[in-house]
Amino acid sequence: MDLKVAISIADRLLYERTGQHLDDVQLGIIGGVLNHKSYADIAETLHRSEGHVKDVGYELWQQLSDSLGEAVNKGNLRSALVRHAIVSGQFVGLASDRGIGNKIHTINLCSPSHNSSALQGAEEQARSKLFSKLRRLNLTNEQIAEILETDVTELEDF
Incomplete structure (x- = not known):
């Protein structure tokens, strides 16, 4: 699954749940996680503290978990989004x-x-x-x- 598709799915899920789109920090977290970056590296790229990135990430994982009906975290984000895309018929050929x-x-x-x-x-x-x-x-x-x-x-x- 490429980054654009993953972000599109996550953004839609978040919007359906909260009425808000992903913000810059959430986008950076998803991009960093899918590129196997540590929270420290993501924080540096976003010019935020590591603690702030972890807090935003934790909240994001909770919201995605609630939307997908399964536990989502840094280690399983990609597979959770792929499963959702397949089940909902959004899988790219x-x-x-x-x-x-x-x-x-x-x-x-x-x-x-x-x-x-x-x-x-x-x-x-x-x-x-x-x-x-x-x-x-x-x-x-x-x-x-x-x-x-x-x-x-x-x-x-x-």
């Missing part, structure tokens, strides 16, 4: 970086302009890669089938 599809906020595995055999091979490869990523998120085959809009029996090939 994995194939978009390969020129196969460019539609944002949906899983778009193909483009009608490619020939049939190349298309099937690319789609199969993308679906396999997506299935592996979804399994690493501990989703069941039934959940994955729903996300991929397919029958659970089709997943037996993966």
Whole structure:
């Protein structure tokens, strides 16, 4: 999940919960955490005290936890946002970086302009890669089938 998508999801969740968008410190915390920065490094970048950044971070994790219905912290922010994006249908198609599809906020595995055999091979490869990523998120085959809009029996090939 790229930083822009993560921030967009977190901002929407916060806005739905509080009526306020992420502020500069919250944006800096999310960006820093997703880039594996310490609170000290984030504080230095934001020209704030480490204590202030930790306090704002704690409050942000609580608000996101309440919105997502699961505990969110510095160590699991990315995976919590990915799970939310998948379950809510906002997952960005994995194939978009390969020129196969460019539609944002949906899983778009193909483009009608490619020939049939190349298309099937690319789609199969993308679906396999997506299935592996979804399994690493501990989703069941039934959940994955729903996300991929397919029958659970089709997943037996993966």
